Amino acid sequence: MLLDFYYISNTKYQSYHLEKEKKIIGRTDKVDFPLLTLEGIDVKIDTGAYTSTIHCSNIKEIEQTLHCHFLDATHPEYNSKKFTFKNYDIIAVKSSNGQIEVRYAIKTKVNLFDKNYPITLTLSTRDDMRFPVLIGRKFLSGKFVVDPQLENQSYNQHVQ
Numbered sequence: 001m002l003l004d005f006y007y008i009s010n011t012k013y014q015s016y017h018l019e020k021e022k023k024i025i026g027r028t029d030k031v032d033f034p035l036l037t038l039e040g041i042d043v044k045i046d047t048g049a050y051t052s053t054i055h056c057s058n059i060k061e062i063e064q065t066l067h068c069h070f071l072d073a074t075h076p077e078y079n080s081k082k083f084t085f086k087n088y089d090i091i092a093v094k095s096s097n098g099q100i101e102v103r104y105a106i107k108t109k110v111n112l113f114d115k116n117y118p119i120t121l122t123l124s125t126r127d128d129m130r131f132p133v134l135i136g137r138k139f140l141s142g143k144f145v146v147d148p149q150l151e152n153q154s155y156n157q158h159v160q
Helices: 153-159
Strands: 002-009 012-019 023-025 028-033 038-045 052-062 065-070 082-085 089-094 100-112 115-124 133-135 144-146
Touching (some): 028 153, 052 100, 089 115
Parallel strands (some): 023 144, 038 133
Antiparallel strands (some): 028 038, 028 100, 052 133, 089 100
């Protein structure tokens, strides 16, 4: 993508072109999580959120091992597979209304535009939300530019 910017120097406009390798992503998309064996998962791109999160149920920590199920039975990609993680974090997440919630976080891979990217996902019950996954600024920064008029840019490229 070619970005133009201007600045005023001695009352003259000077134009500079910067070549960036950022992909344009829309407000929603469908992604794969290859390490979690989840494909075609609907995601909402949320520049207002710092962290990324995935809908997870039956979250339990037993003897320093995290156990959970991704998605739920109402989701078409739900496979009832139990996941366990030895490597995970516990982080504090501040919601838009100022509430602080402590959540588990895992590191995995997400596939966008036919490329696997590392991503940290917090685990949260999102059964009352339209999208099971929310992608936040921490992941987007430096890789993507968001155009809220677009949808499914990665998925549409993959299907073609």
